[in-house]
Amino acid sequence: MNPFKLEVEELERKARSVRRKIIKLNANSPAGGHTGADLSQVEIVTALYFRILNCAPDRLTDDTRDIYIQSKGHAVGGYYCCLAEAGYFPEAWLPTYQHNDSHLPGHPVRQKTPGVELNTGALGHGLPVAVGLALAAKRDASPRKVYVLTGDGELAEGSNWEAALVAAHYKLDNLIVINDKNNLQLAGSTESIMKTDPLDKKWQAFGFNVTQCDGNNVASVVETLEGLKAEGKPNVVIANTIKGAGVSFIAGRPEWHHRVPKGDEVELALKELSDV
Amino acid sequence: MSNSEHFANIMVQCFIDAVQNGVDLVPVVADSTSTAKIKPFVDAFPDRLVNVGIAEQVLVGTAAGLALAGKVAVTCNAAPFLISRANEQVKVDVCYNNTNVKLFGLNSGASYGPLASTHHSIDDISVMRGFGNIRIFAPSCPRECKQIIDYVIAEEGPAYIRMDGKALPELHDENYQFVAGEPSLLRSGKQVVICALGSVVHEAVAASDILKEQGIDVSVVNVSSIRPLNKQALAKMLGETKHIISVEEHNINGGLGSVVAEIMAEQGIVAKLVRLGIEDGGYAAAGDRPYTRKMLSIDSMGIVAVCQQLLQSEILNA
Numbered sequence: 001m002n003p004f005k006l007e008v009e010e011l012e013r014k015a016r017s018v019r020r021k022i023i024k025l026n027a028n029s030p031a032g033g034h035t036g037a038d039l040s041q042v043e044i045v046t047a048l049y050f051r052i053l054n055c056a057p058d059r060l061t062d063d064t065r066d067i068y069i070q071s072k073g074h075a076v077g078g079y080y081c082c083l084a085e086a087g088y089f090p091e092a093w094l095p096t097y098q099h100n101d102s103h104l105p106g107h108p109v110r111q112k113t114p115g116v117e118l119n120t121g122a123l124g125h126g127l128p129v130a131v132g133l134a135l136a137a138k139r140d141a142s143p144r145k146v147y148v149l150t151g152d153g154e155l156a157e158g159s160n161w162e163a164a165l166v167a168a169h170y171k172l173d174n175l176i177v178i179n180d181k182n183n184l185q186l187a188g189s190t191e192s193i194m195k196t197d198p199l200d201k202k203w204q205a206f207g208f209n210v211t212q213c214d215g216n217n218v219a220s221v222v223e224t225l226e227g228l229k230a231e232g233k234p235n236v237v238i239a240n241t242i243k244g245a246g247v248s249f250i251a252g253r254p255e256w257h258h259r260v261p262k263g264d265e266v267e268l269a270l271k272e273l274s275d276v
Numbered sequence: 277m278s279n280s281e282h283f284a285n286i287m288v289q290c291f292i293d294a295v296q297n298g299v300d301l302v303p304v305v306a307d308s309t310s311t312a313k314i315k316p317f318v319d320a321f322p323d324r325l326v327n328v329g330i331a332e333q334v335l336v337g338t339a340a341g342l343a344l345a346g347k348v349a350v351t352c353n354a355a356p357f358l359i360s361r362a363n364e365q366v367k368v369d370v371c372y373n374n375t376n377v378k379l380f381g382l383n384s385g386a387s388y389g390p391l392a393s394t395h396h397s398i399d400d401i402s403v404m405r406g407f408g409n410i411r412i413f414a415p416s417c418p419r420e421c422k423q424i425i426d427y428v429i430a431e432e433g434p435a436y437i438r439m440d441g442k443a444l445p446e447l448h449d450e451n452y453q454f455v456a457g458e459p460s461l462l463r464s465g466k467q468v469v470i471c472a473l474g475s476v477v478h479e480a481v482a483a484s485d486i487l488k489e490q491g492i493d494v495s496v497v498n499v500s501s502i503r504p505l506n507k508q509a510l511a512k513m514l515g516e517t518k519h520i521i522s523v524e525e526h527n528i529n530g531g532l533g534s535v536v537a538e539i540m541a542e543q544g545i546v547a548k549l550v551r552l553g554i555e556d557g558g559y560a561a562a563g564d565r566p567y568t569r570k571m572l573s574i575d576s577m578g579i580v581a582v583c584q585q586l587l588q589s590e591i592l593n594a
């Protein structure tokens with residue numbers, strides 16, 4: 001059971017609150033951050049933690065809990081804000097993001113942060129490990145589901161496609177891959193750096209059940225994730241998103257991959273993200 | 277520091293000069309053009325760069341293919357992903373096939389500080405030492421960096437260049453001449469020999485200056501060539517004292533500390549060796565450079581303290 005089970009409207013409020021946290025967290029970071037990547041995934045991670053995942057802060061040792069893996073580890077800021085909002089660790093930790101010896105380093109470290117399930121940051125690791133977790137759940141007849149969020153640029157790593165073969169081969173229908181498809185990567189558009197399209201056809205060819213959603217629309221994310229079936233095939237959800245979603249001057253701008261809001265930008269962003 | 281320069285900028289300028297001098301050099305990157313600081317090269321030669329996307333194995337394999345076809349292929353990406361992700365491509369496609377590929381390990385060591393261990397390369401020297409026939413260099417200052425890069429571009433065959441991720445000041449004057457394999461004596465003293473490589477050479481030099489004011493006289497040896505390495509020359513420098521310290525932003529196993537220990541054993545040098553770096557079984561902390569270095573005692577004050585302890589124990593044992 002998810003302890004929150006929020007309705008769509010409440011999830012939208014949560015998503016805004018997470019976004020405000022993301023702005024403040026990055027503004028406070030002494031070592032930059034990945035603001036665009038953090039904002040891109042907000043609806044997906046918020047829907048998971050506040051409605052979908054069978055997981056709770058007091059059940060982190062329950063081996064039937066669902067697992068979420070943040071494979072795009074550089075968007076750890078967005079992940080932390082969601083985990084804090086959901087009570088996995090004190091919100092007071094957020095201003096220490098990337099400070100010396102913080103509980104919240106610049107990529108996920110499970111030994112440091114309650115709720116983090118896998119150390120990532122080198123792209124292309126989440127899916128193979130998720131395959132192992134899903135396989136174990138099958139063997140143990142566990143109800144566990146394994147969710148893994150990747151970037152779209154990240155899909156150039158061959159390890160994803162090697163793992164995809166394994167997932168289909170072992171019929172891991174308890175595995176849900178979500179691609180945060182914002183069409184941008186570090187240096188520019190995926191179209192110009194390394195094309196992944198047509199992505200749906202690739203996943204289909206690899207034996208996945210493919211669905212798409214509007215990844216920055218909570219209702220669409222929830223409907224899609226709740227509509228997934230376990231019918232002998234692994235699932236992939238191509239979440240069409242906008243990198244930097246929610247803040248007009250960050251959205252769709254590649255330079256915000258590795259930028260943090262400064263000075264007036266902080267207030268401007270928070271204003272755009274206010275609840276009224 | 278006005279004369280400080282970022283090594284990646286030096287690298288890109290060397291590439292531009294090489295192409296202008298007729299070298300058929302092709303840089304290969306994995307998405308991150310900003311890590312490589314490659315823009316001036318692309319501006320000068322719009323059609324030369326190859327960007328393989330976020331795919332380090334393909335980065336190195338493609339470079340090997342380009343080299344087999346006669347190009348001078350240079351890969352430019354973050355050292356941790358080069359070393360770890362593309363490990364077998366480095367071993368087989370570059371080293372074993374002996375292709376003319378130059379691997380630039382950018383932002384090496386713990387340069388990425390707070391980004392934590394996935395982004396640190398504290399094993400690159402040990403990994404590369406385990407492979408055959410690849411030259412291994414770790415520049416410590418701009419002049420040396422430029423000369424090393426010019427050297428590897430001119431010499432046929434694989435090379436790994438360990439590049440620090442911060443702007444670093446000069447250690448040498450304009451008369452400096454890099455010679456592959458030769459350790460260089462930056463400070464000459466009688467009580468302790470400090471061997472260092474890469475950016476921590478600056479910490480060692482600063483430590484020696486602090487110690488000098490205390491009347492303690494130490495040598496600093498910059499070992500920027502790990503392979504080739506003139507072992508006799510290094511042995512001679514090590515043999516000057518009874519106390520040796522190695523300093524590296526790298527695991528103490530397999531890196532400079534191991535190189536020094538091997539030479540001491542092989543050449544019969546009897547002295548006490550303290551290896552400073554990331555301890556056996558450890559990781560570099562997630563934090564900024566001063567913090568991480570302090571934790572590891574590889575900052576100047578840490579080195580000073582170790583020197584003092586060594587000399588103190590000598591007095592007590594005498």
Ligand SMILES: Cc1ncc(C[n+]2csc(CCOP(=O)(O)OP(=O)(O)O)c2C)c(N)n1
Nearest residue numbers: 037121122123151152153154184185186307
């Ligand atoms: C193995 C590896 N190579 C390179 C990087 C550097 N890097 C961090 S984020 C990033 C771009 C990621 O783009 P994408 O997957 O589309 O994620 P987005 O930020 O757009 O959500 C790159 C190249 C890395 N972290 N890991």
Ligand SMILES: [Mg+2]
Nearest residue numbers: 152153184185
């Ligand atoms: Mg993307």
